[in-house]
Amino acid sequence: MKTCYKVSALYENSEIKRDVNIVVNEYGVIEDIGQKVELDTIDREVELDGIVFPTFVNAHAHLELSNFVTGKQKIPLWDWILEIVHKKRALNPNDYKIAIEEGFNFFSERHIGCIGDIRSVLPNEPFFDEYRAKCIVFYEVLGYVENLFNEKFEQLKSFLKHYNGSKGISVHSLYTTPLSKAKAVLEYAKSRGLPVMMHLGETEYESRLLFNREIEGFNKIFSTVNFEYVDVKSYREILEKLRLSSNDILVHCVEFKEEDWDYIAKNRIKVVLCPMSNLFWSDKLPDIDCIIEKGIEFAIGTDSPATNASLDILKDCDLLIRLSKDKERAKRKVFLALTYMGRKILGFSMDVFCKGAKFDCLFVRNAYDEDTLLEYLFINDKIIRINGAN
Ligand SMILES: [Zn+2]
Numbered sequence: 001m002k003t004c005y006k007v008s009a010l011y012e013n014s015e016i017k018r019d020v021n022i023v024v025n026e027y028g029v030i031e032d033i034g035q036k037v038e039l040d041t042i043d044r045e046v047e048l049d050g051i052v053f054p055t056f057v058n059a060h061a062h063l064e065l066s067n068f069v070t071g072k073q074k075i076p077l078w079d080w081i082l083e084i085v086h087k088k089r090a091l092n093p094n095d096y097k098i099a100i101e102e103g104f105n106f107f108s109e110r111h112i113g114c115i116g117d118i119r120s121v122l123p124n125e126p127f128f129d130e131y132r133a134k135c136i137v138f139y140e141v142l143g144y145v146e147n148l149f150n151e152k153f154e155q156l157k158s159f160l161k162h163y164n165g166s167k168g169i170s171v172h173s174l175y176t177t178p179l180s181k182a183k184a185v186l187e188y189a190k191s192r193g194l195p196v197m198m199h200l201g202e203t204e205y206e207s208r209l210l211f212n213r214e215i216e217g218f219n220k221i222f223s224t225v226n227f228e229y230v231d232v233k234s235y236r237e238i239l240e241k242l243r244l245s246s247n248d249i250l251v252h253c254v255e256f257k258e259e260d261w262d263y264i265a266k267n268r269i270k271v272v273l274c275p276m277s278n279l280f281w282s283d284k285l286p287d288i289d290c291i292i293e294k295g296i297e298f299a300i301g302t303d304s305p306a307t308n309a310s311l312d313i314l315k316d317c318d319l320l321i322r323l324s325k326d327k328e329r330a331k332r333k334v335f336l337a338l339t340y341m342g343r344k345i346l347g348f349s350m351d352v353f354c355k356g357a358k359f360d361c362l363f364v365r366n367a368y369d370e371d372t373l374l375e376y377l378f379i380n381d382k383i384i385r386i387n388g389a390n
Helices: 077-089 093-109 146-162 179-192 204-212 216-221 235-242 258-266 288-293 313-323 327-346 370-378
Strands: 003-012 015-024 030-034 044-054 056-061 112-119 134-140 167-172 196-200 249-252 270-273 298-300 360-365 384-387
Touching: 015 044, 044 327, 044 370, 056 093, 056 298, 056 327, 077 204, 077 216, 093 112, 112 327, 134 146, 146 167, 146 179, 167 179, 179 196, 179 235, 204 216, 235 258, 258 288, 270 288, 270 327, 288 313, 288 327, 298 313, 298 327, 313 327, 313 370, 327 370, 360 370
Parallel strands: 003 044, 056 112, 112 134, 134 167, 167 196, 196 249, 249 270, 270 298
Antiparallel strands: 003 015, 015 030, 044 360, 360 384
């Protein structure tokens, strides 16, 4: 059974193609695509009068925390960490598995086709159905107590050696992992060609710890170890010490100043913005105009329910656009981040509409150009998911 989808407008990485035919076989795989395709063997035709575009990318989530209930807002970072640790300790492996599956389904139902997931538990098996969505899992190694950290790092290394799914590494942050250890993890990742995802510059508590040496909160969490002081005065100096590269992804970055962004741009480090999650801490949000003006490649993420009650990525997009002084430019960049740039940053193929790819995409009726599509997307939710296997 072959279906020919007759598409009025196809959005492909900032370009719109008109009157495209997409031939999909019974397995939901694209067999042919173009303005002229072989129609002799087609069993049915489906008219898609509107615009077709790729599924969304949620570039930063913690699926294992999917069943957390968002706590009190604007509490100190340190109290929040204690609360998270307390909640996580109450979970067993099956609770994690259920949370990951439920989180995955939650996002699938909200038009998300690719997820960048941070995971602290090592699975016995991958928890994802590769057919429905593509996920890369950044396995986390963190801790301040040396022997415990080393033990976890060794476990992670042996797991990564044998696990063949899409994978990366996360060190969580520099308030939960000493900089010297983070550096060792980054070097290991580089030697294996694995991408790294790290939270950085998320809250002012972190900045005050790193640059002003305000250790009271840190000591509340890590009562048996000392904070590892490093002589740095800016995030740029931290990035220099970590020697991050274009393979690496920083999340949040609301505390960054212009010189930090210059370093990111120069070294082509990637960024994921999670503005709805940032509102949990304060009113400080990402400097979207600076990021766009410097040509920094960014994606968008929801983060977890621990800081974001809605997990609606379109709300993150809408907030970013509202923050910008040039809303038309921001709309286009944000949409690109939500579709193609997110894929690029997570290391997925950007060939969404090509022979051999699964036909799994989004469709908005009666929209034929980018401006109308973006209007519908962020004002009226009119998105339909089209899956070739339907
Ligand atoms: Zn996060």
